[in-house]
Amino acid sequence: MMLQLAYRLIVLCFAAFLVRYVWEEKNVWNQVGAAVVLVLFVLRAFLWK
Amino acid sequence: MKGIGHWRGNRLTAAASLLLGAMIGLLSVSAFRGMWEPDPVFPSPWLTRKAMLADYHPALKNTPGDTEVFVFEGGEPGGSLLVTGGVHANEAAGFMAALLLVENLKVEKGKVVVIPRANASAFTHSEPQEGSPQRYGIEVPGGVRSFRLGARLTNPVHQWPDPSLFRTPAGQIVAGAEARNLNRCFPGRPRGSLTEQVAWGILEVIRQEGIGLGIDLHESSPEYPVINAIVFHEKAAEMAAVAQMDLQFEGLDFRLEASPRNLRGLSHREWGDHGGIRALLLETPNPVQGRLKGRPTPELVVTGRDPFYLKAAGLGRLFIPYDTAGAPLSWRVARHLAAVEAILASLEEVEPDLAVAWSGLPEWRAVVEQGVGAFLRPGTGGGPRTDGGGGVAGQAGGGARRPPQPGRP
Numbered sequence: 061m062m063l064q065l066a067y068r069l070i071v072l073c074f075a076a077f078l079v080r081y082v083w084e085e086k087n088v089w090n091q092v093g094a095a096v097v098l099v100l101f102v103l104r105a106f107l108w109k
Numbered sequence: 110m111k112g113i114g115h116w117r118g119n120r121l122t123a124a125a126s127l128l129l130g131a132m133i134g135l136l137s138v139s140a141f142r143g144m145w146e147p148d149p150v151f152p153s154p155w156l157t158r159k160a161m162l163a164d165y166h167p168a169l170k171n172t173p174g175d176t177e178v179f180v181f182e183g184g185e186p187g188g189s190l191l192v193t194g195g196v197h198a199n200e201a202a203g204f205m206a207a208l209l210l211v212e213n214l215k216v217e218k219g220k221v222v223v224i225p226r227a228n229a230s231a232f233t234h235s236e237p238q239e240g241s242p243q244r245y246g247i248e249v250p251g252g253v254r255s256f257r258l259g260a261r262l263t264n265p266v267h268q269w270p271d272p273s274l275f276r277t278p279a280g281q282i283v284a285g286a287e288a289r290n291l292n293r294c295f296p297g298r299p300r301g302s303l304t305e306q307v308a309w310g311i312l313e314v315i316r317q318e319g320i321g322l323g324i325d326l327h328e329s330s331p332e333y334p335v336i337n338a339i340v341f342h343e344k345a346a347e348m349a350a351v352a353q354m355d356l357q358f359e360g361l362d363f364r365l366e367a368s369p370r371n372l373r374g375l376s377h378r379e380w381g382d383h384g385g386i387r388a389l390l391l392e393t394p395n396p397v398q399g400r401l402k403g404r405p406t407p408e409l410v411v412t413g414r415d416p417f418y419l420k421a422a423g424l425g426r427l428f429i430p431y432d433t434a435g436a437p438l439s440w441r442v443a444r445h446l447a448a449v450e451a452i453l454a455s456l457e458e459v460e461p462d463l464a465v466a467w468s469g470l471p472e473w474r475a476v477v478e479q480g481v482g483a484f485l486r487p488g489t490g491g492g493p494r495t496d497g498g499g500g501v502a503g504q505a506g507g508g509a510r511r512p513p514q515p516g517r518p
């Protein structure tokens with residue numbers, strides 16, 4: 061249980077980093093790409109498929 | 110390619126990308142969470158009471174391991190039978206045969222307890238890395254009912270991480286992922302992992318309901334040696350032998366497998382050793398869970414017709430007869446039903462005081478011919494069925510099923 065929480069916390073930190081990256085990035089394709097990675101990453105961590 | 114790089118992003122495109130991502134996320138989440146809802150079960154009007162596993166082991170309350178327990182009591186005193194389906198949620202015929210009981214059963218003598226989704230958590234996800242279909246459909250009178258195809262193991266969202274090696278509650282060391290295999294976790298641990306607690310809950314059902322005979326319904330891949338089989342605990346050896354003879358007379362080929370004493374954690378071993386009951390496990394062949402299958406589709410779950418298994422059968426690589434008729438779900442459910450009834454008949458012969466008698470169930474041949482869906486309730490309402498569901502041949506492929514066939518090819 062604790063491990064799972066820790067894992068999700070790390071995912072959330074990385075997700076926050078990705079959000080900031082999309083926000084700052086000047087290339088639109090990088091923005092879209094990072095947004096998709098963000099979704100996959102968060103879904104994988106919280107739904108685990 | 111260079112031109113693409115020059116598309117300038119700004120705060121507006123950033124916000125749009127994040128919004129797009131969030132929308133994809135929300136859509137996937139709602140589709141995904143749909144798998145967490147258990148498919149409805151419409152019990153027969155003769156149901157005595159519906160309980161939950163947590164009523165027997167309270168620690169399971171509000172956990173994904175809690176599951177429905179259907180109890181049918183007859184007017185006459187007699188023995189008591191436990192039937193479990195869905196110990197492995199990817200073995201559709203086990204769940205479906207248990208569902209067929211719950212939706213039709215009328216117990217005349219003794220008591221019958223049915224748990225159709227023994228590992229409820231395993232129904233909430235799909236077999237990973239297999240391209241498994243999430244659902245399959247069964248034609249029922251007046252429509253199609255859709256069912257979840259689950260996985261063999263407990264959902265890792267509910268029990269994580271796996272140990273590198275797992276010591277089963279019965280003391281055997283097995284691969285780590287087996288910690289999520291309900292059929293390695295018997296007799297369970299009251300304060301163990303989710304899967305061990307579910308196993309403990311089932312042992313509590315055995316103790317609290319005074320069960321005398323337990324039948325665990327499974328399926329296995331057609332290339333697996335223990336198939337079309339009755340696996341029996343030594344306490345049930347005589348019954349299993351009598352039942353097998355009866356089934357042979359009916360034209361249903363079953364082999365007898367003694368439950369190995371050194372294989373721990375399995376229902377047919379621990380229900381007998383720890384629950385003190387006569388324990389049996391039934392296997393039917395299911396191509397969709399095998400290694401040789403082609404594309405896993407909802408149709409394959411229902412028809413069991415796969416060209417690669419046909420080829421393997423031609424090469425003599427299977428442990429069962431397999432032809433162009435495939436191994437339809439209805440035929441597999443019918444085999445389970447016939448075997449359970451044969452076991453009850455032999456119980457009456459061996460231990461008349463512990464006998465259980467029921468009515469309301471279709472004859473196994475009718476399940477083969479009309480499809481299992483003809484004997485399930487229409488998905489929309491609970492009310493009692495108005496007729497026998499005549500004429501509705503499930504997509505399970507009606508028509509004449511295989512004639513009795515001798516041993517392996």
Ligand SMILES: [Zn+2]
Nearest residue numbers: 197200327328
């Ligand atoms: Zn199984």
